[in-house]
Amino acid sequence: MxxxxxxxxxxxxxxxxxxxxxxxxxxxxxxxxxxxxxxxxxxxxxxxxxxxxxxxxxxxxxxxxxxxxRCLADAELQVPDTGTLRGDALALLRAAHTTWSSPQGVVLRDLLAAAADDPDLLALLREQAGGSGTDAAWLILLERAVARGEAAAGAAHPRVASVPMMLLRGEYALRGLPEVPDEVLTEIVVEVFLPLVRGRGIGL
CATH class of the missing domain: 1.10.10.60 (Homeodomain-like)
Known part of the structure; x- marks a missing residue:
């Protein structure tokens, strides 16, 4: 040339x-x-x-x-729309779990392992987690639930939106493997997330 x-x-x-x-x-x-x-x-x-x-x-x-x-994660993220908060939350948490076991999940685990010896990388990962596309997806689910009348307006809060993924990461840390039984994913949504969302309507 x-x-x-x-x-x-x-x-x-x-x-x-x-x-x-x-x-x-x-x-x-x-x-x-x-x-x-x-x-x-x-x-x-x-x-x-x-x-x-x-x-x-x-x-x-x-x-x-x-x-x-982050480019990989955001490109592959799809926000489910099943018509109910329960269905959306289960679909999104299952998708996140599947992603963790995928090549993308391998990349994230590699970054997390390297961050143990790299303070700059650890700080950037923490910053990324706080403003990730996944957090935005959970907020979208909550906003849809509010619009449908399934939740009070106060439920669409970043802290509430972060709970399912925090619990899922805790399961990974506890088990040491990116495999969490589906019944545990269901428990996170049904026993923790949904009651938390409904509780945000009390006293508002």
Whole structure:
């Protein structure tokens, strides 16, 4: 390819297009070699760009790793709409459990393991968890329940929305494996989440 053609190709890949290429490349690195093996050089080579282009957007390897994981998580997230809060909550929690056992879940567990020795990565993961697409999905479920009259307006609260995933993560930590029986998922929704949602209507 002639130099002017190469320059033309590089010129077209700017802004969002270049960022998407870098995130895709970083996600593939996380899948294939894990966070420990992911380097800015490898990502740049896979994305067909240079390290400076990456550092301008993500100043550290940790920042790039978390951004790549979040891109994966948000891309695969679908908010269920079964017509009831119980059905929506069970569907979303089951989907989250399935994801944890998927290649995406392997990436997240790898990041969490690496975070034990990387304070910057741990801080970024905590920040990501606080504003993740999953939390937004639970809020959407609650807002729909309010609109249907299944819950009071006060139930659509970020703390309430975070409870099912916090309990699910607790099960992972307790069992040491990404396998939680479906009856436990049902208990989280039916015995904890739904009573909490209904209780938000008391005294409001």
């Amino acid at each position: 002639a130099p002017d053609q190469r320059r033309g190709t590089a010129t077209r890949r700017r802004g969002a297009a270049l960022e998407e290429a870098i995130l895709r490349a970083a996600a593939e690195e996380l899948r294939t070699v894990g966070y420990a093996g992911m380097t800015m050089d490898r990502v740049a080579q896979r994305a067909g760009t240079n390290k400076n282009a990456i550092y301008r957007r993500w100043p550290t390897r940790a920042a790039l790793g978390v951004a790549a994981y």
